[in-house]
Amino acid sequence: MGDQQLISAEHGGTKVLTMETVNPSVVKMEYAVLGPIFTRALELEKELAEGKAMPFKAILKGNIGDCHATGQTPITFVRQVIALCTYPQLLENPMFPEDAKQRAKGILAACSGRSVGSYSASPGIDVFQKDVAAYISQRDGLPCNYSNIFLCTGATEGIRTILKLLMTGKSGSEKAGIMIPVPQYPLYSATLTEYNAYPIPYYLDEENGWSLEVSELDRALTAAKGRCIPRAICVINPGNPTGQVLSKTNIENIIRFAHKERLMILADEVYQHNVYAKGSQFFSFKKVLMEMGPPFSSNQLASFMSTSKGFMGECGFRGGYCEMANFQDDVQKCLLKSISVKLCPPVLGQIVVSILTNPPQDGDPSFVKFQNEKSTIFSILAEKARLITDLFNSIEGISCNEVQGAMYAFPRIYLPDKAIVAARKLNQTPDFFYCSQLLEETGICTVPGSGFGQKEGTYHFRITILPPLEDIRQIMGLFKDFHLRFLDKFK
């Protein structure tokens, strides 16, 4: 107590919140995507803007899947409808196509007071819940009830909402245990830390294209027995940061496992439209689960989708949805009560969700343009995915599984022992050390593999495949030069 007072006095005297008193779960949270490497990149960017000489002309933000920031243009129809809904005086303007106007009128009619400035119901405007349900129904060839859908402030908020429900409110061996992949998107690890849950890591098999093996799920769960109450398994498909696309058989095996172990499945399917590799196909967990029939078809499942990925890439609008399968009415009511405190997701983000799930149809004035914009974006993404995989694999000391889907490459880097020793001396993980030097020497901002988790003794980094095609060769050239210099320096 004497010591504690001394420290507090040193660190700010009468302050309530000091680093000694801040919620310890928040102190422990880590979100590497916007972590120290990114913070340093922003500093460098500022110094560049102030005219400081650097070995590069610009920072390349390869750390985050931020489509428009890296040059992707918005889908015209999305922006037209939003502009019309925001400023309905434009409904008379001839520059807007008729279907965009009709759409906007329908949306305004569904808003309280015919304004996007009013609150919506907490799970979203019902017309949009119905759009989502119709989309899922058509995607899966199975019925979908709109009351099982809630819209959210990006998929992030949906995932955090469902994880919150799964918490036990207890500590020690009664903490909620949540299975998460390694490597994983760090929203999961950060949120579990914040919620004081017990993460149960299962490893994806890099040697087999980041496949997900049930034997590994068994091992992971067995290792966690007695340490927590296992309640759910999170699966990211297509994978982030790993880019793999699960086969239907693989999904069936995961569902069997979840059912055997009484686990809810959290299916992070935000990259469901981002599938590039020949032979790869997206299967939704909902479809596979329902088609397996009883008893599997009654397993609880929450699936998440976002407007920030796919072909729209509208990250700034913070649109997303969650579909709940096999949630009882009383549990759903409890969930709705918990989100009502936050009032509602942003209404314009909800509109983007509605267009994502209910796009212009054949014959509509905007159909052709919409389809062209969409297919151009996908064909370029597919080309980048191939190109980046090939380029990484052409470099000594790097191996990279095929980017089958999503928006990232997650190459493995084979670091010389001397580099590992040098990193340890700086109290850095070797991959952090590597990414840090990469940034300082080339301006390329990536995320170290340790931010996602990786097998002991292996090192990786994540980089988006989003930069313009014409820039990628140049970026990869810069990267290759750095990498070879690095190998040479520490050989």
Add this chain to the structure above:
Amino acid sequence: MGDQQLISAEHGGTKVLTMETVNPSVVKMEYAVLGPIFTRALELEKELAEGKAMPFKAILKGNIGDCHATGQTPITFVRQVIALCTYPQLLENPMFPEDAKQRAKGILAACSGRSVGSYSASPGIDVFQKDVAAYISQRDGLPCNYSNIFLCTGATEGIRTILKLLMTGKSGSEKAGIMIPVPQYPLYSATLTEYNAYPIPYYLDEENGWSLEVSELDRALTAAKGRCIPRAICVINPGNPTGQVLSKTNIENIIRFAHKERLMILADEVYQHNVYAKGSQFFSFKKVLMEMGPPFSSNQLASFMSTSKGFMGECGFRGGYCEMANFQDDVQKCLLKSISVKLCPPVLGQIVVSILTNPPQDGDPSFVKFQNEKSTIFSILAEKARLITDLFNSIEGISCNEVQGAMYAFPRIYLPDKAIVAARKLNQTPDFFYCSQLLEETGICTVPGSGFGQKEGTYHFRITILPPLEDIRQIMGLFKDFHLRFLDKFK
């Protein structure tokens, strides 16, 4: 354990989440603003739409401060700038004023990739942080550093973020104790329940215009000693649901109390523009605290503001900000890390914050229209505040403190004993019983006082002052008839 299994089997067999296993903190949360009375109102609204005969023609949603839903029109400049930013093709369109175009161009230049569809930095676009800081600086006549500002998804998210930091991560007598007013806006009680904190209720004095007395703060804190670690006091000014505006002396006394007890102040100042009563004036906690000088001026303070209230009422955009005063750098970094997991607040909501804090200036093409729209909204709100106070006070068995500010009346209803007995028989609180019958007989949707907290043995409800002026007399007529019938029925 046997019983538990039996219950689980009854309630869904192999389900992971049942009402028995859902996070108990979430089960306990209550948010009365969108609670059972509102749910019932939505049902009635649906039945009305289906043509069912009712004693009324429409539901009046007096439960929530949703300006546009009750007929307020958006500020033109806000919507013009958002439309221009969303669909920059409009920048050539002559129907938009030059200052709206310039504003939009500046905003797009500050967005990554010049698109509102890209992520912003987690605390918001820096240009907007600077707009907020300049606004605060001008409001208070004191410097404000923009790095102390973070934008959020409505003030709600900012409040939840700061409360999260204040948690101890412990249970029992080491829970974080947070002082909250009674009556209070139920975001506070719901969030404290969710976070497993210890609420320390202090009572506002209804007999003295809902004033906040330091002796009551002392009493409340003393009563909580040994039960928690007191860390903060939340103050809502202007008050919600109570509508009082704190005097400068009152604020000084609260600051002295907070300093003496080492409490952070959370100042919910979202209604800072909504002050109507003659003689009432808004003083920010920041200004008062800074002007008091040492040692008070180093007390930690977080202040919250929203785009959903004031004169814009743009609830659906989910814009808000928080200013942190006297937070050390390391604590701020910790906060930024915690919000980075959620990526960023909606960019268009951030734009509304920027216009709220940096409106058109004298001489700009949009200035006169902006000012006219703003002053019209305020003068109508002030008239409604007066009218509703007077009308309530003219009815037998009702007393209502003056609505000095904010957007609600919180009248006290004196219920006959027989009504109280009838309510208890239905396992309802008497005010819930009353509001429920009010809804069924008139279509007027209110929130029972028990949803905000009230002194034992007193009963209230909250109703917004937002309906159009021309409707208010009629609504109050309906209300009065109901109320007198109710008194008569249970006398």
